[in-house]
Amino acid sequence: MRILIAEDEPRLQQQLVSLVEEAGYVAEASSDGQDAHYRGSTEVFDAVVLDLGLPLLDGLSVLKRWREAGLSLPVLVLTARGNWHEKVIGIDAGADDYLAKPFHGPELVARLRALIRRSAGLASAILRSGALSLDTRNATVSFGGAPVALTSHEYKLLEYLMHRQGVIVSRAELTEHIYAQDFDRDSNTIEVFVGRLRKKLEPGVIQTVRGLGYRIASHEQVS
Template sequence: MRILLVEDDALLGDGIRAGLKLADYAVDWVRDGDAARLALLDHDYHACILDLGLPRRDGLSVLRDLRRNGKQLPVLILTARDTSADKVAGLDAGADDYLTKPFDLLELQARLRALLRRAGGAAAPTLAHAGVVLDPASKQVSRNGQPVSLSAREYTLLHDLLRHKAHIRSRSQLEESLYSWGEETGSNTVEVYIHNLRRKLGADFIHTVRGLGYRLGDPT
């Protein structure tokens, strides 16, 4: 899962980024509204955590531009502005949720998981397909009731495929979900993780669609 964090406070932003990376998110962090606008135009994110009081361009302006451009990714506003009027303005501008500072990092992660579930069209807290169940809250994966041990990147790749199980995911889309800015990507990295997931979840769990990418196999 690739997240854009927009926060100008260096200490807070560093803490949020570190916490989200420990939760296996790929995080791109920018510190002003203009940089946020450009990042949202140039990259595909699963969600955005957006401060309102930003240098160069206010967070509400970034949010309005995002929605005017037809981008539907979930946006969680994170701000010290805690009046009802501020919350209404943020939600009316297109935000999906609102969390005021100070906050608990575990609550932020829980709200982010809920936004991502809804964006993926799922109300249930777990993702499931063909006997494989993934619980985003506990980071646990099982197959036919038996626990399966995955690396962080294997888990992230499986999470992406399960969230888009009705679609083919290209190699570049999967790489976008795995890596944030500045991280090196090997030429066959995705293929290695796909191979590992097939070994652990079954050879037919993930299908290769030649020239297009990968999709989950038909449930049996």
């Protein structure tokens, strides 16, 4: 999962990037509103942490332009504590959630998880498909009740597929969502990770749809 961090204060930006990366996500940072608007409009992100007080183009304008363009990516707005008027304006402009500064790191991460989950139409923090279970709260995976040890990229790939259960996901889409923009991307590594996951789970858990990509059956379909 790729998260855009739009925050101009260097120390807070680094704190947010660290929080997101420690949660197992890929973090990309923007320091002004113009850059944030461009990147959110042209790159693929699973959620955005958006400060309203950005230079060059304020966060509210960024959000309005995204929504006017039909972009539905989940947005968590950062507001000044106690400024209820700012919160109302942000939500009316299309924010999915807000968090007042200063904030607690675990709360921000939990809110991001919820936004990503809701955007995929999922209610629980624990994602299931048959005997496979993935707990997004602590980034753990089990199969048939037994814990499964995964590398960081194996987990990121599996997590994305689990959020898109029942949907065919192309190699290109997986690459966009599990790697940073400046990472040396190689689509062949997706096949390597899928192969490793199949050995650690079961061969039929991740289905290959020839010429299109990969799919994990939804829990209802497995049941």
